[in-house]
Amino acid sequence: MRKKLLSPFLSGTMLLSVLFGFTSSSSADDPVTLSGNPIITSIFTADPSAHVWDDGRIYLYPSHDIFPSRGSDLMDKYHVFSSDNMVDWVDEGEILRADDVPWGRPEGGFMWAPDAAYKNGTYYFYFPHPSDSNWNNSWKIGVATSNKPAEDFTVQGYIGGLPGSNLIDPNVFRDDDGTYYLYAGGGGVSYGVKLAADMMSIEGPVKQFTELEDFHEATWVFKRGSLYYLTYADGNPGANRMRYATSNSPLGPWTNRGIILDPVYNSETTHGSIVQYKGNWYLFYHNAQISSNGTLRSVNVDRLYFNPDGTIQKVVQTSNGVPAVGPRSHATEIKYYDIINNNYSEYTQKTEFAMNASNVTIGGGATRSGGNIENMHTQGSYIQLSGINGGTGGKALLTVLYSSGDSGTAFKVDASGDTSAEGYFLSLPGTGGWGNYTGRTNRLIDLNSGTNNIIRLGGGMGGANISRVIVSLIPNAPPLETEYPMSGSNVSVGGGAVKSSGSIENMHIPGSYFEVTGINGGAGGQALLTIVYASADNQATVKVNASGDSSGNGYSLSMPGTGGWSTYTGRVSRLIDLNSGANNVIRLSGGMGGTNVSRIIVTLNP
CATH class of the missing domain: 2.115.10.20 (Glycosyl hydrolase domain; family 43)
Structure with a gap:
């Protein structure tokens, strides 16, 4: 007997196996x-x-x-x-x-x-x-x-x-x-x-x-x-x-x-x-x-x-x-x-492949003409794309741009992540002519994680000339809350501030600062900055600068005392502005009272 192949969410079998609720x-x-x-x-x-x-x-x-x-x-x-x-x-x-x-x-x-x-x-x-x-x-x-x-x-x-x-x-x-x-x-x-x-x-x-x-x-x-x-x-x-x-x-x-x-x-x-x-x-x-x-x-x-x-x-x-x-x-x-209805709005991370790209091979009678691939009506014809990025693995949206003088064509699609080995059915309705490159057809396929995926389009079931293939992924959503410890390699200090046992100290010195790089701002916009700290002073204040602050004025953040320099019970928050992506910088400048900082937390809007 064959071993049961229970498809995970979402299944990688032939047509589509992702659930969009209707x-x-x-x-x-x-x-x-x-x-x-x-x-x-x-x-x-x-x-x-x-x-x-x-x-x-x-x-x-x-x-x-x-x-x-x-x-x-x-x-x-x-x-x-x-x-x-x-x-x-x-x-x-x-x-x-x-x-x-x-x-x-x-x-x-x-x-x-x-x-x-x-x-x-x-x-x-x-x-x-x-x-x-x-x-x-x-x-x-x-x-x-x-x-x-x-x-x-x-x-x-x-x-x-x-x-x-x-x-x-x-x-x-x-x-x-x-x-x-x-x-x-x-x-x-x-x-x-x-x-x-x-x-x-x-x-x-x-x-x-x-x-x-x-x-x-x-x-x-x-x-x-x-x-x-x-x-x-x-x-x-x-x-x-x-x-x-x-x-x-x-x-x-x-x-x-x-x-x-x-x-x-x-x-x-x-x-x-x-x-x-x-x-x-x-x-x-x-x-x-x-x-x-x-x-x-x-x-x-x-x-x-x-x-x-x-x-x-x-x-x-x-x-x-x-x-x-x-x-x-x-x-x-x-x-x-x-x-x-092509309900694929989440698949926004797109990679386009021209048909004369180095990672595109053909065979079985398929031919190149200019930047297009023709003769896909031939039995055994195929187009193969290698080095495809599957991200973290799972579903990807395959889009084929084409022309066709036939009334209806089908391709068989094979992809690295299809554990069923059934392949996928891809319908290519006619566009009214072999030079009329208005055809655009989609289907969800399964890819493995990483950049070593292969996608193969098999012909022989009607004719279509292919101009481009697009592979789209759902971008990995950044975590809503990310902690940045002060011991991290992305944390630098200056102006008299020092790192000591995983914390930043001497922030009472005028000109002191620490800077955290590689902050993920997600899609950009407002984010909640939280500082975890200790302070024996009654009150300290830091100035916060963040990449998304177009005013350049920074933000002021007050930090009440916690009763001791080792009492890391302090926790204060404020909204700041970040740019999209993972290249944001947050800088905290001291000199207005003492505070030792153990970590910062950035929380994005969902």
């Missing part, structure tokens, strides 16, 4: 946080199977469209996602791939729509996979198990006694009496059967549901009250719709009820699951909103409503998604709303 509200006092659609953006996912387990979280078990697009036949690498509020989703990591299936098709791939179930402390993961190179006639429903919902799954075998042709899209339903049923089917054929107690074999005959109207694939069964519901994708020409039927029995006969989901954006397929969570009913489904490619799909969610007679209202597909049903939490997924 909120809307009915009033300023009543903010509502929305999930946005699609909800899964770190990798391309489809065919979502949703389950609520005993830990109170909702889990998604989708299939995974591999990027760059290799077609549905080569789908692989199942991930699990979870949430406790329907808004903040965590990529729990990879749980299974074709390489883990000992009886599977030798060429791999064909890891299509899965499902999961739980019984007596064991989680069961059901997945379709062919057992032979002749994939269409050798389908099996594999079973992997774990004592955890999102890791450590081990393949146990497959369910025997099922048809080998068109046996895809497994769905396992638990009835109120604890009985489990397996549903599967594709190519216009729908099956259902009772599972035996071991959850890996069948009990009784396999039933074919011939009464379903225009059944194509994607079965999902759930129960509400005493009524059983079966949803599925129909064979509507051009793009599937989602239909449903109802029954008084888990194995039918089924009564057709109609359409609950119209064709989805940019995808010929449809596949979903319906689940109740924290009092609400939801439909999870996929579309190709991000990629505009039907083999690179993304999971969405919208509310589902029932009529008083138990029939289902047609689901309205939205870009906003659904409201949160709990407080905000740790998450790895960015809202799609922020992807398309």
Whole structure:
């Protein structure tokens, strides 16, 4: 089994994994946080199977469209996602791939729509996979198990006694009496059967549901009250719709009820699951909103409503998604709303790279023409930037400036900090011409700390000419409060003042002073200066000069006595002005009473 890759905040997988909250509200006092659609953006996912387990979280078990697009036949690498509020989703990591299936098709791939179930402390993961190179006639429903919902799954075998042709899209339903049923089917054929107690074999005959109207694939069964519901994708020409039927029995006969989901954006397929969570009913489904490619799909969610007679209202597909049903939490997924609205205002530390710079190399058919890189439509073409500064590591904003005469292009982006090795999808919409360098596209990537990062842009998925690449970081915020001890190497004295055991003394002498350099003023403006001191005099006064004081007059600061030259209980403060950056100087001048200073503290405005 593959080791689980739990992405830290924020995840470094393929599309985006930083959380920017998307909120809307009915009033300023009543903010509502929305999930946005699609909800899964770190990798391309489809065919979502949703389950609520005993830990109170909702889990998604989708299939995974591999990027760059290799077609549905080569789908692989199942991930699990979870949430406790329907808004903040965590990529729990990879749980299974074709390489883990000992009886599977030798060429791999064909890891299509899965499902999961739980019984007596064991989680069961059901997945379709062919057992032979002749994939269409050798389908099996594999079973992997774990004592955890999102890791450590081990393949146990497959369910025997099922048809080998068109046996895809497994769905396992638990009835109120604890009985489990397996549903599967594709190519216009729908099956259902009772599972035996071991959850890996069948009990009784396999039933074919011939009464379903225009059944194509994607079965999902759930129960509400005493009524059983079966949803599925129909064979509507051009793009599937989602239909449903109802029954008084888990194995039918089924009564057709109609359409609950119209064709989805940019995808010929449809596949979903319906689940109740924290009092609400939801439909999870996929579309190709991000990629505009039907083999690179993304999971969405919208509310589902029932009529008083138990029939289902047609689901309205939205870009906003659904409201949160709990407080905000740790998450790895960015809202799609922020992807398309370029909400990256914090990334202000920018470095631009011209395409003829010494750290930019090309290959695979890409060529330089003037200061631009062309022929990125060629399979295997790439641009590689080395020596990229990742700051302290984590998220960076990649911006590509380009022209394109194609209607739509995509790059695969690889970056040093991407621990998933999935790469990132970068969309480059057409600009109307190869010489029209008005294109500007962004995406968040992951970089390691330091200046040895590499970013690689892979082409071969449409044409784009690249003029510049910009890498932007969030500047490291200076600490709000910084202490400067008088023993520091950035502290100098003069005019009779001396350093003694970590303190500055003899500040009673006319002309005495000490100066502290390298003071961080943050963004500049007012800062609070605090002096910690001891004094046996009744009162002392110092003059303060600071880099940001454009008047040149300085500041006067009174320091009441503390009762002794070693009694460092004195603490006085005043506002001063500093310049932006870390090159400020603060100078304290004495000669107006005695004081020994142990340290100064500079506090910036947040």
